[in-house]
Amino acid sequence: MSPAELFSLPFMQRALLAALFTGVAAPAVGTYLVQRRLALMGDGIGHVAVTGVAIGLLTGWSPTWTAVVVAVLGAIAIELIRERGHTNGDVALALLFYGGLAGGVLITGLGNQSAARLQQYLFGSITTISAGDVVVTMVLAAIVIGVCVGLAAQLFAVAQDPEFARVAGLRVRFYNLLVAVLAAVSVTVAMRTVGLLLVSALMVVPVATSQQLSRSFRTTLGAAMLLGALASVGGLVVAAFASYQAQVAPGPTIVLLSLLGFVVTWPVGVWLRHRARLRTPFADEPLGHDVSDDHGHETHDHGPECGHVAVPHDDHVDYVHDGHRHAVHGEHYDEH
Amino acid sequence: MPLTTPDTSVTPIVLRDGAVAIGGRPVLRGIDLTVATGEFVALLGANGSGKSTLVRALTGLRPLTRGDLRLFGVPSGDFDQWQRIGFVPQRSGAASGVPASVREVVSSGRLARRRLLRPLGAVDRRAIDDAIALVGLTERTGDGVGTLSGGQQQRVLIARALAGDPELFFLDEPTAGVDLHHQQVLADALGALKDRGSTVVQVAHELGPLAPLVERVVVMSDGRIAHDGAPADAPGHHDHGHHHDVRRHDHVPHVSSPLERDR
Known part of the structure; x- marks a missing residue:
């Protein structure tokens, strides 16, 4: 057919x-x-x-x-x-x-x-x-x-x-x-x-999937409804075509398809949350700072292109670097 | 923020002989409290002295077992002008199971002024933006509340109350967990409210940067008012009064009494 x-x-x-x-x-x-x-x-x-x-x-x-x-x-x-x-x-x-x-x-x-x-x-x-x-x-x-x-x-x-x-x-x-x-x-x-x-x-599963990527309630709700529709229509179609070869029940197919969606988006969500945590601005603490001993700066200057994570800190940017926070201060870097 | 001139003809809070019992145990008793329009009142007291319970009773969250409470002249049972009241609960409910943006949480503050099934109007949007700006979170408007620090979440809850443009504010420990710099930001925001003529009732552990705003201190001790007057006359509120043995819910399922009410 x-x-x-x-x-x-x-x-x-x-x-x-x-x-x-x-x-x-x-x-x-x-x-x-x-x-x-x-x-x-x-x-x-x-x-x-x-x-x-x-x-x-x-x-x-x-x-x-x-x-x-x-x-x-x-x-x-x-x-x-x-x-x-x-x-x-x-x-x-x-x-x-x-x-x-x-x-x-x-x-x-x-x-x-x-x-x-x-x-x-x-x-x-x-x-x-x-x-x-x-x-x-x-x-x-x-x-x-x-x-x-x-x-x-x-x-x-x-x-x-x-x-x-x-x-x-x-x-x-x-x-x-x-x-x-x-x-x-x-x-x-x-x-x-x-x-x-x-x-x-x-x-539940479409909601869990959509909140991996969303920041607001409205997006979560809308995306979950969309994902639910895709999973249940998609699951039904998959089951219908697969049933030429074997007996495939639509219900479990729908559920497994929406779980697949979660499995695919979950690593993305983990990565996004990890990145967001790294880039959270540092609180301003009035504790002074030391001048960096300049290790490793022969190779490059910190900047938007250097590849180190740049985190806003009060009125400037710190570059996270082997567990240090380097901030440009004239000719040298300060440890923040 | 759109200015509404507070109605000075009616006293915001009149409580006579108020008492509250929780699970049958008297917690507050003999409370007489009148707060006039424009007053800035701080409720102080040790842990378990009943200051949060008093705020919950005044907002209608905790029923009075005795006494007569009138809000803006209306007996509390008949009170329905909720748009005149702004409530900042202790920070706990800011994050939930689903992400919610700062703007969405603050938008909830307009609900008392919105009709069912109507989208946000231009006035609502402006009030929401102004409230977020007043607590200094404009840049985080679209971010999830769960990604903010504790102090920022607290400011979101304050913005939510501000967005409704109320005349009477209840704040339950608004500065708990907020660093000193942002306590000052909050103090400035509350100062702006005070200048506008709003009435503020605030539970506090420490006054900190809020001290210059507070004109009246009510010290709670063991469920009663121990002192009511100017801040300068207040006794040290840290060590007198005995602590209640507060029974917390544990998280072990209660098989023996799943239907029992204990609150």
């Missing part, structure tokens, strides 16, 4: 649309979760949502909607525990997560459903998505994106410094719950794409 034929297949078009929308929405919420150092919250909500899916399978209701309801309730519970508890309330969260996963597996068994049916939701089955599901996915994802971008200033302030936000008159608890609910919605949106057990990767 040629690429043109593949992309003309209705199920493939549905899958591409779903992948695009979830790929943009998941990192948008993920950025706020990472900002609060709650990177694993998406994973926790995913575990809780397993129970929701199982309830849907047991009762015959749509698993998407039962998962939305249970995930939202779970996310609110997690947020309230976090707000009240010690540190991050991580033990309470763990109790909730494993309760959700165990409950889901148990209820699926009770409903005489096969594990394979549950597995569609655990690891994603984007190519079996129905036209109705695509519409639901697109609408929910659009709401998530709209809120995350539209209320960016408020959500940023609340996550950055809750106490300041409260004194600025923002309803901090409302915004915290809003982020929790958005996270729950995007988990269920992404559950058909990458699956409940991998959903957190799509929320």
Whole structure:
């Protein structure tokens, strides 16, 4: 089958649309979760949502909607525990997560459903998505994106410094719950794409990748959404073509592709941070200085071209040189 | 910085018989404090004497268990004119999990004056630029807050409060971790506020370069006001009063009581 034929297949078009929308929405919420150092919250909500899916399978209701309801309730519970508890309330969260996963597996068994049916939701089955599901996915994802971008200033302030936000008159608890609910919605949106057990990767990995290179929150958010879209559409396409040779699941492919993005950018980020640290201006300290004994200056004069790291220091520039800081002073160099 | 003439008709802070308990333990009690428009008040006291708690109670972050607090004449429960208040917390929240530029953090200071879903207007932008310039960080505007030194981060937090153009400032140890030169920069910035008629309530360990600005000193001791008056009359505040045995959260997970509230 040629690429043109593949992309003309209705199920493939549905899958591409779903992948695009979830790929943009998941990192948008993920950025706020990472900002609060709650990177694993998406994973926790995913575990809780397993129970929701199982309830849907047991009762015959749509698993998407039962998962939305249970995930939202779970996310609110997690947020309230976090707000009240010690540190991050991580033990309470763990109790909730494993309760959700165990409950889901148990209820699926009770409903005489096969594990394979549950597995569609655990690891994603984007190519079996129905036209109705695509519409639901697109609408929910659009709401998530709209809120995350539209209320960016408020959500940023609340996550950055809750106490300041409260004194600025923002309803901090409302915004915290809003982020929790958005996270729950995007988990269920992404559950058909990458699956409940991998959903957190799509929320967190693009953010981790984009913050390697960015200095501002806005760039991080925008780049994460772009990377998420590239990873999920790219992963789906890669999986579709690779499946001529072997059985390749789209969900894990998407996650591995976005991890690959992180692995590629990480060394760049390390280098940038290292360079930034070397070039941080020296503080002005009034402690006098010695005249350099002029070692090594027969070969060259320090300057923009000499290759030594040039660091601003008060009103001049120091050249870092074998653990010394040389500053030009008339005919000689001072040790600073 | 756009000048708003402070409203002199209403007293910014009136607290009568205020008390605060944390986790059931009384921390502050019998606090009577009135701060008039344009006053520059320093709250002094040993660690654990309750000075930060008092600021948190005045900003509404910590509920009063007793007493009556009015901000600008409005009972604290009904108070909603948050754009009149600028708060500089102790430096801790400046860096977070995601990079944020100096400008973005300072922009948060305009939130009390912005409507939902509206982009920053020209007035907002000017206020933000002026606030950053006033603390001397114009050259670092686009840099990540996490890459700044501790003192620079502190100045970012002050710029954030300045950006909202408030009338009443609360500063919790603004000079902690700031070197002497930049303490002077801060003192100049606070002096400019004072000249403008702003009211300033500041928690301090040492007055340092701020000393010439301070016209009134409130010394806290063991949760009560031990002295309230001109700086010259203040007793040495370093060694009297006993230290509270402050219980800090440890970072061991509390399996036995994951849902218990202890704050």
